[in-house]
Amino acid sequence: MSTVHFVGAGPGAPDLLTLRGRDLLEQAAVVIYAGSLVNPALLDYTKKGSEIHNSAEMTLDEVIAVMTTASEQGKKIVRLHTGDPSLYGAIREQMDRLKALGISYDICPGVSSFCAAAAALEAEYTLPGVSQTLIITRAEGRTAVPEGEKLSALASHGATMVLFLSAGMLDKVSAELIKGGLSPETPAAIVYKASWPEQQILRGTVGTLAKLGAAEKTALVIVGNVLGDEYELSRLYAPDFTTAFREGRP
Numbered sequence: 001m002s003t004v005h006f007v008g009a010g011p012g013a014p015d016l017l018t019l020r021g022r023d024l025l026e027q028a029a030v031v032i033y034a035g036s037l038v039n040p041a042l043l044d045y046t047k048k049g050s051e052i053h054n055s056a057e058m059t060l061d062e063v064i065a066v067m068t069t070a071s072e073q074g075k076k077i078v079r080l081h082t083g084d085p086s087l088y089g090a091i092r093e094q095m096d097r098l099k100a101l102g103i104s105y106d107i108c109p110g111v112s113s114f115c116a117a118a119a120a121l122e123a124e125y126t127l128p129g130v131s132q133t134l135i136i137t138r139a140e141g142r143t144a145v146p147e148g149e150k151l152s153a154l155a156s157h158g159a160t161m162v163l164f165l166s167a168g169m170l171d172k173v174s175a176e177l178i179k180g181g182l183s184p185e186t187p188a189a190i191v192y193k194a195s196w197p198e199q200q201i202l203r204g205t206v207g208t209l210a211k212l213g214a215a216e217k218t219a220l221v222i223v224g225n226v227l228g229d230e231y232e233l234s235r236l237y238a239p240d241f242t243t244a245f246r247e248g249r250p
């Protein structure tokens with residue numbers, strides 16, 4: 001019985017895959033990739049003759065069946081998920097099924113798209129004097145969101161927010177954020193396909209979000225005053241701040 005390796009594919013650019021992830025892909029005999037989002041260019045890392053499955057066309061049962069057969073045959077299996085598998089990756093249900101079947105697995109983290117979006121925006125999500133918190137969430141669509149996590153409730157914190165899976169509901173996003181207390185003037189951005197050659201950045205405000213872009217699947221909505229111009233300098237690098245590594249000067 002061989003191990004199933006869950007691998008974070010990164011946000012899209014093939015060279016934003018981790019070295020461990022690349023090694024695993026190169027060695028894999030069977031690859032199941034999330035074809036709706038993973039850049040197919042990543043499959044260039046696989047060896048010739050490897051068996052490739054696109055999970056976008058499969059059910060959970062079918063994915064588990066491919067893993068089970070390959071594991072019984074002692075083949076190296078990679079399950080490739082976009083970004084980091086821990087975010088909206090639906091890996092828990094796969095891991096629990098594998099556990100029940102006695103098939104071992106491990107997880108190789110990846111660069112999440114929210115990190116690639118920050119890089120594209122040249123943004124720091126946690127600016128002193130502005131926000132020290134990043135809320136990763138989604139608007140409610142076909143997947144329900146727990147009551148305490150409605151966008152309006154989360155917006156009331158005024159923290160930086162990154163919205164996954166929400167670019168098709170910009171009207172609703174905008175209205176919920178304003179309902180939660182954000183000013184319509186709060187800076188906002190949409191990043192399409194961060195790190196892909198077709199990457200696109202649209203900047204606006206919470207109030208103008210819906211006018212910024214057409215509904216596109218592979219996009220993140222970033223909201224918060226960290227996208228604005230005002231912030232405080234860090235204490236860490238202030239001349240008068242003493243740390244374990246540096247004596248502050250008055």
Ligand code: SAH
Pocket residue numbers: 011012037081082083084085086087088089111112113114116117163164165166167191192193194195196217218219220
């Ligand atoms: N595990 C992934 C997220 C999967 S959910 C991660 O860590 O990034 C799918 C959603 O992720 C998409 O609807 C979109 O909101 C976002 N997404 C994934 N890749 C993206 C990219 N390159 N640019 C912008 N958004 C992306």
